[in-house]
Amino acid sequence: MNYTQNRKIAQITEQTLIVGIDIAKHRQVARAQDFRGMDLSKRLVFANNLEGFQGLLQWVKALMSQHQKSEVVIGMEPTGHYWMTLAYYLKAQDIRCVLVNPMHVKKSKELDDNSPTKNDTKDAKVIAQLIKDGRYSEPTLPEETYAELREGMKLYDQLVQDQTRIKAKVHNWLDRYFPEFLTVFKSWEGKAALQVLRQCYLPQEITTIPDETLLLEIKKVAQRAIGLKRVRQLKAVAEQSVGLTVGTRFAKEECRFLTEKYDDLTERLHELTEELCALVLTIPGAKEMSEIKGIGLITVVGFFAEVGDLSQYDHPRQILKLAGLNLRMNASGKHKGKTTITKRGRKRLRALLFRVAMPLAATNEAFKGLHHYYRHRPIHPLTGKQSLIALCHKLIRVLFVIGRRQCAFSEKQMMQDMPHLQHTQGVA
Numbered sequence: 001m002n003y004t005q006n007r008k009i010a011q012i013t014e015q016t017l018i019v020g021i022d023i024a025k026h027r028q029v030a031r032a033q034d035f036r037g038m039d040l041s042k043r044l045v046f047a048n049n050l051e052g053f054q055g056l057l058q059w060v061k062a063l064m065s066q067h068q069k070s071e072v073v074i075g076m077e078p079t080g081h082y083w084m085t086l087a088y089y090l091k092a093q094d095i096r097c098v099l100v101n102p103m104h105v106k107k108s109k110e111l112d113d114n115s116p117t118k119n120d121t122k123d124a125k126v127i128a129q130l131i132k133d134g135r136y137s138e139p140t141l142p143e144e145t146y147a148e149l150r151e152g153m154k155l156y157d158q159l160v161q162d163q164t165r166i167k168a169k170v171h172n173w174l175d176r177y178f179p180e181f182l183t184v185f186k187s188w189e190g191k192a193a194l195q196v197l198r199q200c201y202l203p204q205e206i207t208t209i210p211d212e213t214l215l216l217e218i219k220k221v222a223q224r225a226i227g228l229k230r231v232r233q234l235k236a237v238a239e240q241s242v243g244l245t246v247g248t249r250f251a252k253e254e255c256r257f258l259t260e261k262y263d264d265l266t267e268r269l270h271e272l273t274e275e276l277c278a279l280v281l282t283i284p285g286a287k288e289m290s291e292i293k294g295i296g297l298i299t300v301v302g303f304f305a306e307v308g309d310l311s312q313y314d315h316p317r318q319i320l321k322l323a324g325l326n327l328r329m330n331a332s333g334k335h336k337g338k339t340t341i342t343k344r345g346r347k348r349l350r351a352l353l354f355r356v357a358m359p360l361a362a363t364n365e366a367f368k369g370l371h372h373y374y375r376h377r378p379i380h381p382l383t384g385k386q387s388l389i390a391l392c393h394k395l396i397r398v399l400f401v402i403g404r405r406q407c408a409f410s411e412k413q414m415m416q417d418m419p420h421l422q423h424t425q426g427v428a
Contacts, residue, residue, distance in 0.1 A: 008134035017069040019060060020100075020128030021076040022120040023083045024048070028076075030056060031124040032063050037132050040067055043121050048082065053089050060095075075131040077102045077123075078139070091141055098136040100127045140322075142308045145282060152276045153305040156298075157348075159272065163265040170197070170258050176244050177251055178203050180237040184230065192222040196234070198259045200252040203241035206234060276301045285310070285403035292398075292409045294360040294367065299352065303399060306349035316400040323349040325392055341389060353392040360391060366411035367391055370418070 012018065012035050022029045030044040044059050046052035060072055074090055075098040076083050083099075090097040109126045110116060130136060142150050170188060174181050180203075185193035195218055206214070215231045244251070277297045280286045283304055290297040307319055320326050324345030343350070361371040374387035382390060402409060 005134045012132055015070045017064050017072040018128045018131050019074040020124045022123040023076050023079040025082050029120040029124045031128050033128045035132060037129055073098060073131055075100050075127050075136055077105060087139055087141060098131060099139045100130045100136050104130055104135055140308045145279060146304060146308045148279060149301055149305040153302055156272055159265055159269050166258055166262045173255055178241060178243045180241050183237055184234045192218045192226045195221045197255060200255040202248055203238035203243050206238040273298060280304060285406045288402050288406060288408050289399055294364040295356055299356050302352045306346050310400060310403040316397045319396050320393060322346055323353060325350060353395060354388060357388045357391040357395060364411060366414040369415055
């Protein structure tokens, strides 16, 4: 993976054919240039299918032969998901494919004609010019296990979102038809409470059911902690319930639908989690990462799903940039503004790292000590959120080393390697 812009520019030589492609759902537009930015052909419009892709390759080969080019670089904007099929096709043909930031295209399109005009032909040319100037990035196109993990985590996130929506709808139902239910049960997701909801009992129905019958139904899933005392408490609040007594026929159907949907999603999530965890353990270093106190195996799955194969990175700073956690300075002359993170990159990776930094700061002795140091150091102490971002930086470096070397993490060794943490060991 290329790191500096100088190295990117150096790879564009006199023998390189540069092709910029404006991506869309049904058709793409390609423009070709040389290393000086001179157009080498009229535009090519091709369809987003196999015939179109093959036509693109024939057009590229003809231009390379006509202009004596021995190399080709094809670049595009990562527009939605439409670019992925072409990128994987080019990779299978051993053709180098790069990505150009859409924001760079938007801000550069007025350089030639001083006009905000936007069209596919113009955008394709701008993309080619940005590639010529080294303003591109190498896409992470995972394969095999890493591709499975990425698709698996997308499905995992979708199931979690669907489950969250169902949970909100169950709360909505309870607020309307049995608002006193959660005064008896701490959570409706508990075994006993969920079993009662599965029966779709309304408050007026609960009052008519014998205690033993209700208890027997609950005992099917919860053998302990629930007895007649809890059942009688449930019946007592049901008698005083202010829940709605209208529309009950389809209210019961709604409750049945919601509980069945919740059970289905919960089961699917459990099965998917087991499959993903088993799959990620086949990756070198994953087991050692999961043994770090404060990091779960599903976190390791999410990390590899976003980052891919660590061997394609030369330095952990590249992963920092991929996550959008690299710092953005805001200074001019004597003015020194606030330093923030760029947030340019994979937001799922950034969110995952930030979420795991919080339990690390609370339970892992080494990260807890580092967090305390950042918060209370005599020079430039950090706020809580700034310190967590700094922990994300450290975590990326740790995971990078573990993934590359397959070595175990030692909290004691980490603190010994950082002398400024010695005085925090007692605090941590």
